[in-house]
Amino acid sequence: MVLKKAMNKDLTITILGMGYIGLPTGIAFARAGFTVYGFDVNKNVIETLKSGKIHIVEPDLQEAYEDALRSERLIPTDKLEKSDVYIIAVPTPFKKDENQKIADLKYVESASKMVGEILEENNLVILESTVPPMTTKLMTDILENTSGISREKFMSVHCPERVLPGKILHELEHNDRIIGAERYEAAEVAKTIYDAMVKEGTCFITDDITAEMCKLVENTFRDVNIAFANELSVICDKLNIDVFELIKLANKHPRVNILTPGAGVGGHCLAVDPWFIVEKFPNEANVIREARLINDFKPRFIVNKIDEVLKGNKELTVGVLGLSYKPDIDDLRESPAMEIAEILRDKGYNTIACEPNVKEKTASGFELYSLEEIIEKANYLVLTQGHTEFKNKLVKLRDKNIYDCIGLLK
CATH class of the missing domain: 3.40.50.720 (NAD(P)-binding Rossmann-like Domain)
Known part of the structure; x- marks a missing residue:
């Protein structure tokens, strides 16, 4: 029927x-x-x-x-x-x-x-x-x-x-x-x-259990691959070489396709789903757990690098470009960009943000500015997300003191 x-x-x-x-x-x-x-x-x-x-x-x-x-x-x-x-x-x-x-x-x-x-x-x-x-x-x-x-x-x-x-x-x-x-x-x-x-x-x-695991495995596969790229970015920093150039050259190999590192991993899927496997199999899901920890650490690593550049000068205004977890959306769930902004604020920096996809004037306690306003007000910028609006105004961004988390300025 x-x-x-x-x-x-x-x-x-x-x-x-x-x-x-x-x-x-x-x-x-x-x-x-x-x-x-x-x-x-x-x-x-x-x-x-x-x-x-x-x-x-x-x-x-x-x-x-x-x-x-x-x-x-x-x-x-x-x-x-x-x-x-x-x-x-x-x-x-x-x-x-x-x-x-x-x-x-x-x-x-x-x-x-x-x-x-x-x-x-x-x-x-x-x-x-x-x-x-x-x-x-x-x-x-x-x-x-x-x-x-x-x-x-x-x-x-x-x-x-x-x-x-x-x-x-x-x-x-x-x-x-x-x-x-x-x-x-x-x-x-x-x-x-x-x-x-x-x-x-x-x-x-x-069957239902296979279907449940299929979704988790799909997102975990992506999370593990991003973790490899993010771990490379940390290693390349130690070596004082350009991780984006390294990956570009490595990907010339016909069977290599390394992803681009970023500010971390966010959203309601990749930052969450792998833990559902770890939760059920804590003794077996070792690679999955380690990948999650690597991606969760990336925002802290970025803030530490910014702290080194700014020499801990808390009188400076830091502008975070992008708070959502991926380009051109308003979703802030589990966003590493948001975490970067929060850590900077907790460290005592005057932290402001630009998130063109959020209609409200504030987000999680951060006053939101237009791109033009934040370029004018901030002493230092942190580019965390590849929004279309940012891509269209790269010339203006290149003239500023900026930490590029995603290699967009290259």
Whole structure:
């Protein structure tokens, strides 16, 4: 019955969480022809969406959202309605009161309980949040216990997002997807739904634990490779050679492709996901842990180098160019650039910042200036991010005293 409805696109989908993943996912399913309810517990988010505006910075998403809203296929709501399909796309941060990096699954658990309270037989529940292994089984347990419905009479799967901020909507509709479930028939139904949304990619079916690990392994692979580049930058500093030139020359080898070092690694994926593996396998995940520590250390290394250049002169004003964790977005989560700014401030420097993608006048206690203003006000600049606005004005930046974390000025 559900499979037939999925094939005919006459089922309803509710997405829990209208953030960086949930909102674009809702738009993509609405564009595919499904009726989608976008639910969030944050009423300000829902009010903003109802007014026709999105609350995140993502290229082309505003126009796509307006189209989805006009079609009446995407309906923002702060009331969780009964649906055929529920997609949980909520945050999975670290627990704040732990010394170790431990996943905080309270949002997943809360969303699962909310769905469990209105769950009906033959419903499909999809966990899109990136989670440690075995979390999909935990979700299924909560759904079963809360609803009183046997797990054989509803369907639960894990289908992790794998998108790049700045290209989220395109990648949702073009990247391959991994769908994992305890029961193959549940994965088949989910595949039918995602097949309708994914235009060029392929949806692959596996078990739920493999699907969970697949997302973690993808991001961990990238994190380890970045750690190698960042470690090289520290070694090259000791040797007093240019790490960017070294990597450029090394990459002339036909089987070598070293990444470019930067300010560290941030965001809700690469800076977080590897720890989910370490959490579950502390004695085995040695390379993964070390890579994380290397990338986490990079902001401190950069501040120490700046301290050497400025000779600890706290009367100087230091301007940080970029606070987001990657170019041309407003996302500050786990941002190494933000950490650099905070460490400089804690050391006593008058620290100001320029983040052109953040609309507010301040961010985490830092007053935000335009690029022109910060060039004028700062005695020393720290270039942490390759925003388009910065790339377009490199001539002005080259005339300033500047620490280039990313090799952009080269």
